[in-house]
Amino acid sequence: MNRLRTTPALTLALPLLAACSAPASRPLDKPAASPAAATPPPHAAPGAPSGPGRLPYPATAKRPVASEYHGTRVVDDYRWLEDGSSPEVERWVAEQNQLSRAYLDAVPARGAIRARVQEILSATSANHYALDEAGGQIFALKDQPPKQQPFLVVLRSVNDPASARTLVDPEVIDPKGHTAIDWFVPSRDGKKVAVSLSEGGTESGTVRVYDVATGKETGDTVPYANSGTAGGSLAWTGDGKGFYYTRHPRPGERPREDMGFFQQIYFHKLGTPDKDDKYALGTEFPRIAEVELTTSESGKLVLASVQNGDGGEYWHYLLDASGKWTRFADLPDKVIRVVFGADDRLYLLSRKDAPRGKVLRLSPGKLDLARAELVVPESEAVIQDFLPTTGRLYVRDLLGGPSQVRVFDLKGKALGTVPIPQVSSVRQVVRTQGDDMLFRGVSYTEPAAWFAYSARDGKVTKTPLAMTAPVSYADVEVAREACTSKDGTKVPINILRRKGAPLDGTAPALLTGYGGYGTSMAPGFNPLWRLWFDQGGVVAIANLRGGGEFGEAWHRGGNLTKKQNVFDDFAACAQHLIDQRVTSPARLAIRGGSNGGLLMGALLTQHPEMVKAVVSHVGIYDMLRVELTPNGAFNVTEFGTVMDPEQFKALYAYSPYHHVKDGTAYPATLFLTGANDPRVDPWHSRKMAARMQAASSGSAPILLRASGSTGHGAGTPLSEEIEEQADVFAFLFKELGLGAPPAKEDAAPR
Structure with a gap:
């Protein structure tokens, strides 16, 4: 699962400032349209203070509305400004933009x-992020000014950026540049890729499916798969003939005020209309559920991690090969992340009695948390993420802001750390061949680059997928x-x-x-x-x-x-x-x-x-x-x-x-x-x-x-x-x- 977001479906959790967690070459504070230049309106707000140098603000009426909360009376003078569809509010916004435009x-x-x-911003080099390996190929989002939006590419290798082939370019779909990729998910064999696309910053995504060899659409589309509130996700079956996905209510299914809620899981079979998609799971999910789906390495299992709103509490479900869903972790268990190992065993990041995190392991055939094996105990480092390979477990830690990556064998024996620069951040780790892995590193003074880590000799090599800056x-x-x-x-x-x-x-x-x-x-x-x-x-x-x-x-x-x-x-x-x-x-x-x-x-x-x-x-x-x-x-x-x-x-x-x-x-x-x-x-x-x-x-x-x-x-x-x-x-x-x-x-x- 690869998102444009730096956090999984956390809605407000994306810091839009400072580019401190930006996945792309551009600063993370995303732009707004520049209103047309005009002279400021000549009138000031009634009752507003006046004086030398004070701007002539647009007239803004006060229309008090009182509400009571637990015996406390609260008056709101500007509640009328909440109605963005009101012509009066539209005029007021236009006047504010005129004033701001003239001032700036x-x-x-x-x-x-x-x-x-x-x-x-136009000279900054190409940036590849959200890497995923499937079918012996590397899929990535590529941001390359002067392109208006990041686009999806497939490469033979991180060491061969010239092999990058464009699969989905939002600017071809929408030359005005207002269509964007929310996330993409390749099938396990790398022959198909599902892409969520939305327009105008709405993040209301419709999934389209593309054939990787030809770059053409298969004709499969699934609307209402992503939203700016609950996010969205998708997991392919092992045979690549269909996928489970997050489905939001369709018009007419629920009242208007519930349209961005009640996310559930449905199954789509390729080649069939989305109206025939089958319900899989979710009637018991809360109204504010946010679901993340993952397919196991073998393709036989599907994981559903369900967040209870934005507070960091989760339930976790596993779909086995027989088609049965089992809930194996509840909110009190404080399991905040689950990852499949190369052998389909489940690795869990738990904060129960471990506020900085510990790593547990479960067999998919014995989903009993009480008997989970402790692999990495809690330490002074805060565990953010981890990557199990055939014989290694890479643990990405946070040390108050900067990162470190520890290396363990699958029994939990510490094997050292991956050498990375001081006061830097590791944003993503990706498995490649055997126990080798890739990681994306960045610091305050050096732009992002992908590095290859060799498990055999512990050496780190900077790959050609490295950004340069002007x-x-x-x-x-x-x-x-x-x-x-x-x-x-x-x-x-x-x-x-x-x-x-x-x-x-x-x-x-x-x-x-x-x-x-x-x-x-x-x-x-x-x-x-x-x-x-x-x-x-x-x-x-x-x-x-x-x-x-x-x-x-x-x-x-x-x-x-x-x-x-x-x-x-x-x-x-x-x-x-x-x-x-x-x-x-x-x-x-x-x-x-x-x-x-x-x-x-x-x-x-x-x-x-x-x-x-x-x-x-x-x-x-x-x-x-x-x-x-x-x-x-x-x-x-x-x-x-x-x-x-x-x-x-x-x-x-x-x-x-x-x-x-x-x-x-x-x-x-x-x-x-x-x-x-x-x-x-x-x-x-x-x-x-x-x-x-x-x-x-x-x-x-x-x-x-x-x-x-x-x-x-x-x-x-x-x-x-x-x-x-x-x-x-x-x-x-x-x-x-x-x-x-x-x-x-x-x-x-x-």
Whole structure:
């Protein structure tokens, strides 16, 4: 199973910032459409503060709606902005875009910034990711600017990139560049490949089947197989004549409000219409089920891992050769991942009594967890993933952010570690021949590359599937430091800066973080940071609680009623940069997206004096109504619900929208959102922008950039990404008083 996502069907869990976990060559903050330039409207919001330099914000009516939660009355002035289909809301969004467009286009350096962004993103080399081996071939997604979207290729070998043959090119299907590959799955024999394709950033995927030899479609299509809420998955039968897949409700089968829920498993036989597909499993799944399917090496068994929303809890089912499904792990067992071995035995990552993870093994004929064999016990390292081969077990660990890969024999005897660079990240491990394997490595200063590891001699060789970048970070150093959070917890922060730069508090700094769903901010390469370094800037990445950097205890320390810890950690990281004279509040900007957008909203409402500028992508801000959206229901296991008194109390205590205070001089803020976002409803950004524009007493701009043709980030065309990145850097450069970026010949040496 290969997804464009870096995490399995976690909906909001994809960090859309900083490119710290980007699978592709492009920065992970995906672009939105650039609204047409126009002059700003002449009217300001009724009752909004006015003063010298204040922007003429669009008129925004206040229409109070009161709700009561456990005896607490909450008034919402801007609930009317939740109706994105309303002509009045559409006009309001258009006026906001006009204002933002006029402001950003007036930045003197924007033209030079856009030229540099386009140069970097267009010149970045081909990137191969999501590798999968089937039938003696390598399948991969390939991202190669100036192509608008990644496309699916098949190679004879990782050592022969010239053999790559394009199988599915979304740009051929849709020349406008708005169709994208969600994921692909080759049959075990490599003769067929199933591909989920969606449009306009919706992530609403339809599976099409292709013949690998000819590249032609077989005619098999399965709609409603993927969504931006529950994700999607597929597993072929061993003979390649059909597959099990995740099926969402079809129109008319359930009420409209349930269409993104109740995912089940169906079977499709090749050559038959999808209306004849057979139900296999799922009536007992919860409304917020997210299913991952896998076929065993022999093709005789199928695994279904069912996540209960986004909180990291799973049930696991096995389909045996007789056609019987057996549930062998329940939520209390805390088994978060299951992988087939080469001999069809099951390897399980369990966190029961082991918050940093342990590896167990089961025979498919004896599915009794109480008798599971312990292969790798818990240690100080956090186990993220593992790869069993014929005679080895490779364990991919997390060490607070950076990675390591340990090697064991199948009895659990430690055989050492795979040599990888320090402060780097291993994103994927893939079995090749025998006990050899491939892994994808990346660091903050070196772009991603595929490496081959030889089990015989323990040597690592860089393969030709290695990215090159049009920029060099030879002049950049990485310091991994720790700051102290409000409750005394030590929180790692990674600081990237040019070598020899003085610590005098004058450097412009860009701080980012995420802190949710157990998702870790691992080292990653972002070529656009070159624009920041060329201004003497510093980039800082925080490893906050809520993530998985130190295991499940670290995650649980920042979710549900403990979510405030994440915001305290981030504030401590910002203060650390100030205290260590890396920067100052007047030179500090923060940037985050999705769950990281919530982080931005919390920091700017709790500590508005701490930063100069904020960029928040597709963020969540109204924590009292988020669960009423389709994807918000999946997030209840991570954030909590207003239905629970204690969880409501925690949600209301930090909900950014409800903590905007009138008469506060807020920092310059740019909100970005996409109309087709299936994960975070755009009304969050609309309401937050309106509330802040009405409340802010300062002259710093509060801008909303709302795209009408993109979503949460996945599937955004390269051309639109360039425009968004140009706007973001233009905003930051203006608000922090930076000059135009140097031309290519004047930039840092390569």
